[in-house]
Amino acid sequence: MRRGAWWRMRRGAWWRGVTALAVATLAWFGLDGNGTAAQAESEVGVRPLVRSAAVRITNGETRYRFPGTVRASERAVPAFLHPGVLRERHVIRGQRVEQGEALATLHNPAMAPARAAADAQVAELDARLRQLGRDVERSRTLRERNLSAVEELDRLTAERDATVQAREQALARRAEAQAQLEELTLRAPFDAEVADLLVEPGEFVSAGQPVLRLAGIGRREVEIDVPAALAGRLETGGAASLIATDSAQRFAGSVRDIGRAGEGLASVIVGVDTDPGPALGESVRVQLAVDERPALQVPLAAVVDPGGYDPHVLVLNDDIVQRVAITPGRLAGSWVTITAPLEPGAQVVTAGQGRLEEGMRVRVLP
Template sequence: MTQGTRGGAATRALGVLGIVLLLAGCDSAPAASGEADETLDTRPMVRVAQVRNGSAEQRMRFPGVVQAMDRGAPAFLHAGVLSERLVERGQRVEQGEPLARLHNPALEPALAGAEGRVKELDAHLARLERDVERARVLRERSLVAEEELDRLVAERQATAQVREQAVAARADAAAQVEEMTLRAPFAANVADLLIEPGDFVAAGEPVLALSGIDGVEVAIRVPVTLGARLTVGMPVQVSPTLQEGRFQGRISSVGRAGSALVPVVVELDPDPRLVPGESVQVYLSVATQPSLQVPLAAVQDPGGHAPYVLALTDEESIRRVAVAPGRLENDWVTIAAPLALGDRVVTAGQGRLQQGDSVRVLP
């Protein structure tokens, strides 16, 4: 290769290198300029969110247990010994079906005595009827005094009144004996057996427990302030604890107890999966007053004595605003504060920000 050829190649290489350096300089100049601009802006960077209106409903959850709408614990009116139990645990019984029998040695003799007294008075009254008729015939013949006829008529009337009292006593004794047989007050399943045959039963002591078959309900207790806002017929949702699904129901009664908690009964729509004893959660949705909400991350010192948020002015400067946090809903908290709908509050980058600091808002 000649010397002239080598010189031409070197010249071309230097030209290419110059072009590359020129292009690199053109590309890096804007970047360097941008970095310089960012370096000059030393304001802290923050993220913000706008204050919004809270939901028009407050959703609350209360635990409960499904129970039959008709429940009972039948008992005898008199004391005695349980002589016979006619049902077993879990058995289905119909209304009026006998459940158990009691033995009381004083009741049946009382009924027998009342029946004997009525029969005795019936015989006496029949004899007086005949005596009155005979005295009336004799009086027509002037063979007996008027006073004698009047005496017999008065005695007959008095005996008739005594008989009415004896009949009432017999009916009462018969009812007492009938009460020795315990009967189902409604169609139900026998939930539990509380007394065994041969045991002594006090008057009014439950013998067994019945669970009705005509629907189920849930009884819960809520604070008095909430109970005052609930009405009969209000729809609710019920969710079982140990299975999937949501069931519809409605409030059937609201108590007005003077204590801190008010009893509320929720009637459920029929469903074979809801059985007495099932543990559930009852969800209530109650209308609330309009309120402001901010993200929970915007509230500083939420559990302290002076919670606050950092709000932004139109000039992107910090304004510290004291707040009173309320209920939490999906990471947004209801607040009472001198803020307006749409105001911006800092949710990230609070750091060491102070009142009046100027910040830069990230997109």
């Protein structure tokens, strides 16, 4: 081989080696020759990828639903004041009755004789008063003629006055006996429908024992039990709606009465304002709309360990993870109300929390 050719071959191999070394150096240090861009690009490539959402504040209204059964606003369970045997029942189940209409009759063998004895006593005192009236007039005439003593006139007058008082007492006893006799007939206290029959004719009935049930044919209502905290935010006259369980038909309603809370629950009466409304005994769901106080909300996906002992969220501060403990509240769709030292607009991690630790730097996906 000629010397010139050998030299040219050696020089070409040397240049190829230098060129390869320069390319490797530039790849390591970056195009600017100091390696900063390459290092930054490498660091970004190893950051965990996450998605985030902003904490929001809500102050709208929340709807609560409670089950209930429609009932009449006017209800009664009539009973007799005296014991006895149910002689006759004048109504049947489902019958409509008017106020004052007879419902049932009781037999008490002591009532009729008491009224008869009172009548006899009044009649006896009436006859006695007529006789004393004549005696007083006769004695007064004799006294005017000085044919009788004044003491005799005074005695007859006093006896007549005492008999008048006795007759008043006898009249009161007769009225009482008459009232007790009338109490043996049970009458409707208002226009109603016979909802149930509790005693059959011929059965013995104690004083105060319910005989039947009445449901008024006027207004209707639903009684529900709500938490005490919610009851304190309701107002009488507030709007409500009722949804029939079977047909999903809606009816307008309003809050009529709010009871005191007992053992954490308060009784609330919701009236049915739609006419015609749901049938008596129909199952409904009562919906109450309540204005909520301003509260923080985060996506449910952002809450770590929501049902455990350590619920928290991961907050991003300049792409650095910070762990913040929270107290979860009411769930509304895919968002949950929380109590936490956060501000509206703060970014919380919603995906990729599994491999994150506090203080790590992350890259947020758009």
